[in-house]
Amino acid sequence: MSAAEIRERVLMPEAIEAVREVLRDVAAGHFTLPPRLHFDNGRLLVMAAYHHPTAAAAVKTLSVEIDRVPAIQGTVVWTDPAGRWVADAAAITTIRTGAIVGVATDVLARPRASVLALLGAGSQAPDQIRAVHAVRPLTALTVFDLDAARSESLVEAIAAELPGVRVRTTRHVADALADAEIVCCATSSSTPLFPLEALPPRVHVNAIGSFRPTMRELPDELFATADLVVVEQLRAALDEAGEIIHALGNGSRTTSEIYELAPLLSACPPITGRTVFKTVGIAAQDWAIARLLARRTTANPQA
Known part of the structure; x- marks a missing residue:
């Protein structure tokens, strides 16, 4: 799934609400969130989130080069009982980072x-x-x-x-x-x-x-x-x-x-x-955006 396809399917207001909901789920203990893996001083990152109630997981592999345009490249792999798909990580990352800032700004x-x-x-x-x-x-x-x-x-x-x-x-x-x-x-x-x-x-x-x-x-x-x-x-x-x-x-x-x-x-x-x-970002935020995409990509509205 390309960046353009992701942006066609996810609007910022709904991304903010999805991340707001996920924060509550994280606080309630509904996620397994392993520590983020860092390689080469953060030039390569791997993040994973597993949501127990839905048996759905998102795993992101990200390459970060500050002097490169774009600086962020990588993939997000979504897996749930209905299937699996792969999406552009840069678009998901920028959307979810915006979304968490939207939640925080709304509160503070x-x-x-x-x-x-x-x-x-x-x-x-x-x-x-x-x-x-x-x-x-x-x-x-x-x-x-x-x-x-x-x-x-x-x-x-x-x-x-x-x-x-x-x-x-x-x-x-x-x-x-x-x-x-x-x-x-x-x-x-x-x-x-x-x-x-x-x-x-x-x-x-x-x-x-x-x-x-x-x-x-x-x-x-x-x-x-x-x-x-x-x-x-x-x-x-x-x-x-x-x-x-x-x-x-x-x-x-x-x-x-x-x-x-x-x-x-x-x-x-x-x-x-x-x-x-x-914010430094946690994998559950990527999961939140990936779930929005899953609902538009698979036949499983409960994803």
Whole structure:
């Protein structure tokens, strides 16, 4: 199944709801999720998820080369009692990463937040915009990337999906963040993208780019002062999220001060300041998108 076929069959709003449902299933213990396998410092990843109630599994093999276009290549193999199929992993990965950001933004951003700053204009960027727009309809979008031409290309490509939204690019991070109510960081940076003082006092920040312990997009001071720091799964974050590992190592945060997202779907503590969501991705999110595809690909509506 090609990337184009996947995108024809899965829309972002339903992907967000599928991932929201899967988070609850993970919390309820309905999945077996082996630790992600890493080869060659994360250049090759293997992730698997098995859902006990449906006897359905998704296994993803992913090649990641930061300097390659596209950076992500690979396959997802879905198996259930009705059969088996193979799909493009890059499309599933970008959709599910957008979807988990949509869930987190829906929980943690102010109900009327509508101004998005996107830092990074790579392959993950369009689905970040689509996901935030699905849960917090945007009035304004500012895109920053070190490659100004890439920012312009993204804005040109996505503008048609955002009628009535003020869309622009900038060459300065501080300018992008000045009036932001939601921030999405989607870069391969190994150092923080901005200082704490560049952020407004009430803002929600999503960080998706770093996937190795040596990579970081966010400053330690943000972790030290945020009202809430949230991950999808603490175990995965402690293994792979450079920001989380660094913040714990220097005392900016403790593990007891890091929340998992699933319990917050039912009850979220009061928020008056900044919030952070850090995702490294778990295989159950791939499974959620694969199940949507299975329902459209096989004759088994219970997949």
